[in-house]
Amino acid sequence: MYACLHGPGNLDLxxxxxxxxxxxxxxxxxxxxxxxxxxxxxxxxxxxxxxxxIDRAVGVPANLALAPNPDAAAHAARGFRxxxxxxxxxxxxxxxxxxxxxxxxxPATAELLHLWGIRTFGDFAKLPPLGVAARLGEEGIELQYLxxxxxxxxxxxxxxxxxxxxSLELDYPVDNLEPLAFVLGRLLGxxxxxxxxxxxxxxEITLRLALEKAPEHVTNLKLxxxxxxxxxxxxxxxxxxxxxxxxxxxxxxxxxxEPVKPxxxxxxxxxxxSPEPEKLELTVSRLRHLVGTxxxxxxxxxxxxxxxSFVMRIFAPPQATSxxxxxxxxAIPRLCLRRYRPxxxxxxxxxxxxxxxxxxPAVNGRIVMAKxxxxxxxxxxxxxxxxHDEWDIAxxxxxxxxxxxxxxxxxxxxxGNYD
Amino acid sequence: MKAAVLQLRSIxxxxxxxxxxxxxxxxxxxxxxxxxxxxxxxxxxxxxxGLTEISGAASSGRTALVVALLGQATRAGECCVWxxxxxxxxxxxxxxxxxxxxxxxxxxxxxxxxxxxxxxDLLIQxxxxxxxxxxxxxxxxxxxxxxxxxxWFRLRHAAERTxxxxxxxxRNINAASCSExxxxxxxxxxVWRGKLLAxxxxxxxxxxxxxxxxxxxxxxx
Numbered sequence: 001m002y003a004c005l006h007g008p009g010n011l012d013l014x015x016x017x018x019x020x021x022x023x024x025x026x027x028x029x030x031x032x033x034x035x036x037x038x039x040x041x042x043x044x045x046x047x048x049x050x051x052x053x054i055d056r057a058v059g060v061p062a063n064l065a066l067a068p069n070p071d072a073a074a075h076a077a078r079g080f081r082x083x084x085x086x087x088x089x090x091x092x093x094x095x096x097x098x099x100x101x102x103x104x105x106x107p108a109t110a111e112l113l114h115l116w117g118i119r120t121f122g123d124f125a126k127l128p129p130l131g132v133a134a135r136l137g138e139e140g141i142e143l144q145y146l147x148x149x150x151x152x153x154x155x156x157x158x159x160x161x162x163x164x165x166x167s168l169e170l171d172y173p174v175d176n177l178e179p180l181a182f183v184l185g186r187l188l189g190x191x192x193x194x195x196x197x198x199x200x201x202x203x204e205i206t207l208r209l210a211l212e213k214a215p216e217h218v219t220n221l222k223l224x225x226x227x228x229x230x231x232x233x234x235x236x237x238x239x240x241x242x243x244x245x246x247x248x249x250x251x252x253x254x255x256x257x258e259p260v261k262p263x264x265x266x267x268x269x270x271x272x273x274s275p276e277p278e279k280l281e282l283t284v285s286r287l288r289h290l291v292g293t294x295x296x297x298x299x300x301x302x303x304x305x306x307x308x309s310f311v312m313r314i315f316a317p318p319q320a321t322s323x324x325x326x327x328x329x330x331a332i333p334r335l336c337l338r339r340y341r342p343x344x345x346x347x348x349x350x351x352x353x354x355x356x357x358x359x360x361p362a363v364n365g366r367i368v369m370a371k372x373x374x375x376x377x378x379x380x381x382x383x384x385x386x387x388h389d390e391w392d393i394a395x396x397x398x399x400x401x402x403x404x405x406x407x408x409x410x411x412x413x414x415x416g417n418y419d
Numbered sequence: 420m421k422a423a424v425l426q427l428r429s430i431x432x433x434x435x436x437x438x439x440x441x442x443x444x445x446x447x448x449x450x451x452x453x454x455x456x457x458x459x460x461x462x463x464x465x466x467x468x469g470l471t472e473i474s475g476a477a478s479s480g481r482t483a484l485v486v487a488l489l490g491q492a493t494r495a496g497e498c499c500v501w502x503x504x505x506x507x508x509x510x511x512x513x514x515x516x517x518x519x520x521x522x523x524x525x526x527x528x529x530x531x532x533x534x535x536x537x538x539x540d541l542l543i544q545x546x547x548x549x550x551x552x553x554x555x556x557x558x559x560x561x562x563x564x565x566x567x568x569x570x571w572f573r574l575r576h577a578a579e580r581t582x583x584x585x586x587x588x589x590r591n592i593n594a595a596s597c598s599e600x601x602x603x604x605x606x607x608x609x610v611w612r613g614k615l616l617a618x619x620x621x622x623x624x625x626x627x628x629x630x631x632x633x634x635x636x637x638x639x640x
Binding site: 271272273274275276279280282283284286287290291292295296297298299300301308310312315317318320331332333334335336337338339340341369371372392394398399400416417418419 | 452453454476477478479480481482483484486487490491495496497498505506507508509510511512513514515516517520521522523524525526527528529531534537538541542545546547548549556557582606608609611614615616618619636637638639640
């Protein structure tokens with residue numbers, strides 16, 4: 001059975017009422033909703049009882065009809081006042097008295113039927129089908145089926161918007177992160193179930209905490225790969241909240257996940273193993289919590305000649321190729337610089353413009369060899385332009401350093417140690 | 420004498436219900452450095468599933484050797500980690516040595532050796548990394564020696580379990596018997612050419628073989 005509610009100007013209330021009885025609801029703006037009530041007889045008994053329950057739940061003036069198919073229910077609700085129940089195989093009889101303008105169809109067909117003197121569903125239903133087909137074509141056949149209450153179409157239910165979110169208003173303000181873990185676990189469970197139901201994963205989770213007398217606390221977890229691991233998400237959120245706790249007691253928790261297609265990879269037999277993304281992300285979160293957010297990642301060199309210029313990116317290694325495809329290339333070892341960040345200020349003793357001694361608390365000694373200066377400068381149009389004279393020096397102890405003099409200020413620095 | 424040893428052995432076996440014998444060390448797969456002298460000296464590179472210690476004074480080529488290992492490992496598609504105690508890692512130098520920076524996870528511990536130890540522990544336990552470098556090269560000797568032997572054992576066992584090659588770089592040997600391979604580097608002196616620092620000659624000594632062996636190699640600028 002299908003139920004139809006028709007009440008001008010109350011579509012939202014009608015929808016709300018329909019959703020109480022069925023997840024499959026079809027909307028016909030501005031005033032009609034049709035919903036599937038098959039199977040509800042086990043809960044409410046005969047259709048009369050169900051109709052009474054629906055009528056009680058709707059709360060606003062509306063016509064209600066129950067019929068074996070959606071179209072018959074819709075026509076009955078639009079045409080009859082109050083409650084109408086149409087039994088199976090009695091549709092034509094029940095709808096016969098309805099005026100033809102409720103049937104719909106093109107204006108030309110409606111005008112033609114009017115000229116023929118057809119005024120009701122019953123009149124139209126009595127016409128011979130072959131004659132209707134010959135004169136009105138396919139549309140005429142369809143309309144005659146509807147007039148007889150023999151519609152056979154499926155319901156076109158409203159799709160729920162794809163929002164993967166959950167929220168909870170707390171009974172009392174929570175100022176401790178430990179009990180919050182239970183709330184987060186529950187909300188994450190809800191969101192992950194929704195994603196799993198649709199075979200989706202997420203690469204971004206947003207947590208909003210409404211605080212007592214303080215601005216909202218927002219945490220945004222960005223994941224390098226799509227994941228659907230509730231425990232890992234909970235641990236990551238806990239680590240983030242431990243590192244940056246809310247400033248006031250929490251009143252409400254809202255969680256949202258960005259849906260994306262799940263990751264599907266097939267590893268080759270000869271591909272080197274790499275960290276499991278879920279485990280790696282959790283480990284990286286722990287490391288960020290331990291050493292600081294901007295100190296963990298994969299360095300990416302900037303396209304500039306500025307010394308020590310790089311950005312820290314999220315570590316997301318590309319998929320490895322087969323080991324067989326990689327050739328062992330002999331390496332020529334090159335001197336690597338071990339940088340001091342920031343460069344260490346030093347005093348330098350010069351004789352004939354040549355550095356001969358280095359004086360500083362950290363690095364001290366006689367310079368036995370100094371090669372330079374090599375001028376490096378750039379981005380003069382910016383405030384943080386650089387203009388250095390670089391020297392490679394060897395101390396008496398055998399240590400090799402890169403030393404530079406800032407041309408503008410005349411100050412000396414050690415950039416790093418060659419190793 | 421032999422009879423006494425056999426008797427003692429049978430008593431111990433009966434007491435602890437385990438057969439006594441000498442366990443042969445496993446032949447491990449190795450990660451080559453690509454430096455011929457080092458690969459010959461170490462019979463193929465640093466062992467996977469084991470701890471290697473590279474020690475030496477500043478400017479002895481320790482970093483160049485480890486970066487060469489990283490270059491080989493990342494080129495082979497392995498994910499690697501550099502746990503940098505002092506924050507001295509230079510991505511530019513590594514890139515010039517052929518390190519695929521996309522496959523390198525860099526942890527800058529800002530001078531905190533304890534954080535470095537915890538980071539290595541977390542990373543090596545999580546598994547999936549081919550080479551894990553623990554850089555203690557700029558850590559004061561006194562602080563490096565404070566790392567307890569139990570921690571080194573724990574790291575070695577984790578490396579064995581996950582198959583990662585764990586390489587510790589420091590001024591001196593710290594892990595003692597925990598390390599499977601110890602390489603001590605000694606600078607032989609820089610090479611100057613005209614107005615340029617052209618490179619550095621270095622001697623490497625392998626300390627954990629049956630007999631100590633040495634090899635020389637040059638690090639170029």
